[in-house]
Amino acid sequence: MGFPGTWMTESESVVYRVVPKCACSTIGQIMFYSDHGEFFDGDIHDSKDRMHKWAQDQSQAQIEANVRDHKSYAFTCVRNPYTRILSSFFDKICGIQRNGRRYRGNLVPLLIQKYGIEVGDPDNGFEFDQIESFRRFLLFARDTIRWRKPMDPDIHWSSMSGHVSTFIVNGGRYDNIVWTEKFNDGMQSVLDAIETPHPVDLAEIPRFNESEGHGPKRAHPVEDYFDDLSMHLVYEIFKKDFELFKYDFENPGNKMPIGEIDLDEIHAKLGD
Template sequence: MRWLTSENMRHQCLLLAVCGWAVFMLLFVSKFITLSLRDKEGEFKSIKDIPEPLIHNHERNGLPRLSSYSEPEITKRLKTYFKFFIVRDPFERLISAFKDKFLKNPRFEPWYRHNIAPAIIQKYRRNRTETKGLQFDDFIRYLGDPNHKWLDVKIGEPIIHWATYVELCAPCEIKYNIIGHHETLEKDAPYILKKAGMSNLVSYPPIPPGITAYNRTKVEQYFSGIGKREIKRLHARFQGDFKLFGYDEPEFLLN
């Protein structure tokens, strides 16, 4: 751990804002809670009426980021606000990010497929005769590269969807009230709402059995074609997340 300098505080607060809103948006998009969101056209009465692109457009949706406040206001919020985030098994999280950004790829986020994927393919694809889109092994070689931040520089900003939780949410520098786990979200979500004093305002419906549980079979399938060297390099980058949040080391992939 280290003390926050003025410069570090601004940087870490930006990361906290990203992390906090990521969790908030997870609740929003998944329709787990009912909130009102204002647009130029007025107030939406139902989550079903909210266009998905609007949720991710911070300039239009009216939801402020922590980084939009002055430094004294940021400090006040860090000290007094209820703060939480949800973690997930690091390797399962990467599988989810790959599927969401490069396979499903929402229409309002075309840059993942049209800008980021080609850049990764150009640098990390081994079989140059392969003409398919970004493959999981390309993605893993990129993530495990100690110099992976070259892509952040190329794009012009950090790509948050596969940054480590240590980098993204600064858990050693910011005192969170609760850190929940995706694998126990059925229990953690109602607990978080209760501790935040919101359980009388919003509710978290039952989750179908097995939806949030760790799926070792899926992890094995995705990593079956990845070499041990690439897996170990990837693990070295995300080892802090495994240790800090109590996840078992993926020995079945490493050995």
Template sequence: MMRRHWLLVGACGWVLLVLVFASKFINFGFRMPDDYGGRPELLNWTFPSIKTVKPLPEQLVQKAASQSSPAVTQLFSIQSSGGLAEVELSDWHSVTVQRLQLLSSICRNSSLWNLTHTPLRKFVLDRIFVCDKYKILFCQTPKVGNTQWKKVLIVLNGKFSKVEDIPENVVHDHERNGLPRLSSMSDAEITERLHTYFKFFIVRDPFERLISAFKDKFVKNPRFEPWYKHNIAPAIIRKYRKSHQDTGESAGLHFEDFVRYLGDEPGRQHLDQQFGNHIIHWLTYTELCAPCDISYDVVGHHETLELDAPYILKAAGIADLVSYPTIPPGITRYNRTKMEHYFSGISKRDIRRLYARYQGDFSLFGYHRPDFLFD
């Protein structure tokens, strides 16, 4: 009887050893729908610890390439439920420096000059929000999580004590949120701030950003902005839909119509004048923030926001004062399946025209041309 007992104990021990050994080679996944309504993607709850080693460039580019990412700067896959694995912020500084070096290099490329430079007119200065107390300028770029950054600045300006306390309807109400725009200041004040304040903005894969803008403004329209569906969409349909049998509001704007409108240079300019500032959701980053004409300190990427957000807070000297709101797992990941789905019915000619419009954004921020859409 005693012998059988010890044999059972021994067998259990071997089973435990086998399980421990196997767990080192097996990741247990959980399927979770992505934030944009595409197919569910596999998110791994286990993620190896990352410790970057300087010098970084070749290692980081290889890491990005191994993940089949369209962005050179999308360096780490967003896979853990609790956020990214630990990375030293001092190491992430090397990544941000590389981004600025690439930006500077492309800005000097004369062949892309018209796509990368813009005058510092009032329209650009309207996009830049000011926090004088901590000497920060933030240029908002729609569809990259800029609402959360505005909440951070609202707290810093003292309007609310915590980002969680800020009502959503206040964030975008520029009469109530306590965020002054750079355009509201004198020329001397603007110049001083542009030269002395910490300046940053966030970018995202240009085509994914367009898909997000299309869904938000013409499909979901969550903020009850009726002009997108009732004024802008019908105007685009009338001019760009090949078949005009169903041009009424009930038919709705198709992504194909949207792409054809965006790629029509210079034919869309008359419509853009008619639409006014509502077009900011699909303007280029050059048109919005003038990255070649303003010397920004950090350019964050939506795809690596889990690392960029804490780095920006630390670089701006405000990490101990405010936190960036929690980022839902997987929400910032690049989604090739979604990209293929939206562009599946669009002609290669229209895709080429669209890319020509946003080529400056792809080049300035290291995003690869999506060749899989052109094949």
């Protein structure tokens, strides 16, 4: 299986396991800058060279050799499951993608037909009942994860622990897991632990939110989207994420972690 979703700087200064919807665009650009002294011109997900990615055949041997021998510092980044699934809904379901079309072609029409979801459109300013539609989307996300119907789960709403675990199961070990909510502190701890060809000043790094501005803005506080049933669904889907990455299941309005991540626990529980 190898190391899907793994990126590595050309200099092999650092290895990063991508978790979608967890600051991956910004992290990728920081890695690119740390090697080349400039940002990638465009969405870092579109880069084809100057950074190793598992999805590039020519990078796989180098990534595999590095990770199996733990030659470089390895990290990943996680996010509160409530805000992550909300972000996935607004970006992937409601938003217009970089190519000017809806995400995954027939996915949104399927959701409208089978789950009664509304997504609005740019012509009417994305006017629709966000809370009702999001809760229906949650039912769909649960169905994809529990029963792989009406389709396999998408990487943007499948569990973070699932993404994180492939790296461990196939022989990798993390040195750090960063919270999106404490991004500067976490990313600084990564930079402090590695040597990069170009110095990185986090205070000067812009946020590369490639999903922003092409869909509706969230109209309500996070907690308004989650009633008892939707909290139950979120827990059913993301129980491990709450427990391992120390997020507050009881209060959707609290996006901050409530404990310290235990790397030994994560390697033990996700390494099966």
